[in-house]
Amino acid sequence: MTRLAAFLAFWAIALAAAPVRAEQLIVALSTEEVRITSNFTGTSIAVFGAIERDAATVSRAEFYDVVVSVKGPSETVVTRRKARYVGIWLNSASRTFVNIPSFYAVNSSRPLSEVTTPQILKRFQIGADDLVFPVSADDDAETAGPDDEFRKAFIRLKQQDGLYRSEAYGVKFPGTEIFQTAVQIPANVPVGRYVVTVHLFRDGAMLASDQSEIRISKMGFEQFTFDLAHNQGLIYGLICVILAVFTGWLAGVIFRKD
Amino acid sequence: MQIYLPIAELPVNMFIILGMGGAVGFLSGLFGVGGGFLLTPLLIFSGISPAVAVASTTAQVVASSASAAIIYWRRRMIDVKLAGVLVASGILGSSIGVGIFSLLRRWGQLDLVIAICYVTFLGLVGGLMLTESIRAMINARLGRPAPLRRPGQHNWAHGLPFKMRFKRSKLYVSVIPIIAIGVGIGILGSLLGIGGGFILVPALIYLLRVPTNIVIGTSLIQMTGTMAVATVLQSTSNHTVDGVLALILMVGGVIGAQFGARVGAHVRGDQLRAMLALLVLGVGIRFFVDLVHTPADLFSLATLAGDTR
Numbered sequence: 001m002t003r004l005a006a007f008l009a010f011w012a013i014a015l016a017a018a019p020v021r022a023e024q025l026i027v028a029l030s031t032e033e034v035r036i037t038s039n040f041t042g043t044s045i046a047v048f049g050a051i052e053r054d055a056a057t058v059s060r061a062e063f064y065d066v067v068v069s070v071k072g073p074s075e076t077v078v079t080r081r082k083a084r085y086v087g088i089w090l091n092s093a094s095r096t097f098v099n100i101p102s103f104y105a106v107n108s109s110r111p112l113s114e115v116t117t118p119q120i121l122k123r124f125q126i127g128a129d130d131l132v133f134p135v136s137a138d139d140d141a142e143t144a145g146p147d148d149e150f151r152k153a154f155i156r157l158k159q160q161d162g163l164y165r166s167e168a169y170g171v172k173f174p175g176t177e178i179f180q181t182a183v184q185i186p187a188n189v190p191v192g193r194y195v196v197t198v199h200l201f202r203d204g205a206m207l208a209s210d211q212s213e214i215r216i217s218k219m220g221f222e223q224f225t226f227d228l229a230h231n232q233g234l235i236y237g238l239i240c241v242i243l244a245v246f247t248g249w250l251a252g253v254i255f256r257k258d
Numbered sequence: 259m260q261i262y263l264p265i266a267e268l269p270v271n272m273f274i275i276l277g278m279g280g281a282v283g284f285l286s287g288l289f290g291v292g293g294g295f296l297l298t299p300l301l302i303f304s305g306i307s308p309a310v311a312v313a314s315t316t317a318q319v320v321a322s323s324a325s326a327a328i329i330y331w332r333r334r335m336i337d338v339k340l341a342g343v344l345v346a347s348g349i350l351g352s353s354i355g356v357g358i359f360s361l362l363r364r365w366g367q368l369d370l371v372i373a374i375c376y377v378t379f380l381g382l383v384g385g386l387m388l389t390e391s392i393r394a395m396i397n398a399r400l401g402r403p404a405p406l407r408r409p410g411q412h413n414w415a416h417g418l419p420f421k422m423r424f425k426r427s428k429l430y431v432s433v434i435p436i437i438a439i440g441v442g443i444g445i446l447g448s449l450l451g452i453g454g455g456f457i458l459v460p461a462l463i464y465l466l467r468v469p470t471n472i473v474i475g476t477s478l479i480q481m482t483g484t485m486a487v488a489t490v491l492q493s494t495s496n497h498t499v500d501g502v503l504a505l506i507l508m509v510g511g512v513i514g515a516q517f518g519a520r521v522g523a524h525v526r527g528d529q530l531r532a533m534l535a536l537l538v539l540g541v542g543i544r545f546f547v548d549l550v551h552t553p554a555d556l557f558s559l560a561t562l563a564g565d566t567r
Contacts, residue, residue: 036262037262038261038502039260039262041269077559079557080559082558088550089549089550089552091558094366156557188268221264222262229499230497237490237491237493237499239501240493241490243505244317244318244508245482247325248324249328250512252328
């Protein structure tokens with residue numbers, strides 16, 4: 001309900017502000033909750049949508065472009081660089097990035113540079129290169145620019161883990177005003193609140209946006225174990241020890257020779 | 259079959275982990291060691307973060323050493339008083355070890371220290387064991403009797419104050435070296451996820467002159483006690499014990515150990531020790547190569563607490 005209310009409110013404002021841009025985005029997700037259970041090996045979230053135009057909208061020759069981005073819960077990450085000291089490689093310099101998305105996927109109908117201008121990409125933080133990377137106060141700079149080597153390394157390592165991904169032609173148009181895409185969620189995905197943002201462009205101009213949420217959470221045993229380990233470490237540790245001693249004892253009983 | 263590990267937060271193939279536990283269990287049964295020094299590296303090399311690998315192996319070592327300790331307990335081959343002093347000092351040691359562990363994680367140097375400790379201790383112990391077993395093999399081939407050990411002989415460790423009597427071991431020694439050994443093994447054990455049997459047993463025999471027939475049972479009690487405390491400490495302060503991972507390893511480990519022990523009964527002692535020495539050296543060399551070899555990626559990511567991302 002809140003989503004719908006937010007949606008309506010957004011459109012009330014959007015329509016009042018820009019009566020000329022009369023396109024409306026209607027977005028549906030294949031799921032609103034991803035459950036991590038013991039057999040979880042990753043999943044994919046399908047995003048469907050339709051572009052609705054009212055009768056007054058002028059029909060133009062240009063095609064629509066759609067950019068779908070999925071942002072995971074933010075985290076603080078230390079990026080470290082190894083250096084060689086007396087023949088041994090060890091972590092030396094580091095940079096701490098604060099409040100950056102733990103997961104970031106962007107699917108678009110065309111490469112981002114063709115969809116719109118660099119200014120708009122930067123303003124709306126679309127694409128990993130245009131995300132703002134705030135740096136911890138201990139480090140020298142306030143934010144890390146696109147050429148910062150720690151930032152580059154961060155994005156590269158995240159891409160290797162499948163946690164930062166982009167598909168330049170990932171959004172398909174089965175009809176002229178209907179689009180669909182699938183965002184891959186790998187097995188090592190962090191749990192939490194995910195924000196799915198859909199931007200509609202035509203001719204480089206942003207016509208409409210839509211935001212919705214997905215929850216990714218551990219379920220049942222996985223959730224219970226994780227909570228216990230993090231909130232009741234002592235009890236969890238004792239359970240592990242009892243389990244270990246019991247397993248050892250059981251093996252002795254089963255394999256007893258005499 | 260893929261199974262999602264709740265603490266490591268990644269899916270693993272259950273049968274690979276079970277096989278790993280089984281293989282290490284087989285070797286530990288064969289050589290009469292805990293196997294932690296093989297299991298932790300194997301887990302690290304297979305992509306589990308060092309913090310989770312060390313802490314989960316700690317729990318696995320409890321299972322394997324408890325399993326063996328029960329057998330020695332039934333045969334009354336344990337010096338309870340000596341084991342008590344060792345466990346008490348081991349608990350002190352593992353508290354220190356877990357504290358160091360947390361600090362190093364925060365500084366991002368845990369992997370480095372683990373690697374350096376592995377290189378040092380495995381290299382040292384492996385090298386000593388190899389020379390000793392080769393000498394024994396040469397003696398056996400030449401038909402010379404092995405050099406006689408004189409258990410009654412005293413060394414510097416026996417001249418220290420605060421003497422204590424251990425009836426079962428027929429010892430009257432200072433508690434200082436015992437506590438030092440216990441604390442040292444406790445620190446190493448919680449830091450590296452090893453039981454430390456391969457250091458503890460020689461230390462008890464050569465330093466304290468504990469009779470060989472009760473040394474293994476006593477050291478098993480020390481390992482069970484110390485590693486149990488280390489497991490609890492790791493889960494309270496670092497939250498890195500993965501119960502699911504540990505359970506799979508335990509099951510594989512205790513089964514493997516039974517078969518290993520049966521095979522081990524048919525192999526000569528000096529040959530067993532030589533094989534174990536080569537294995538220990540091999541793991542040490544592997545860590546050494548990783549330390550000096552230029553890494554494929556100079557950068558790494560971690561959370562503030564030190565979890566690898």
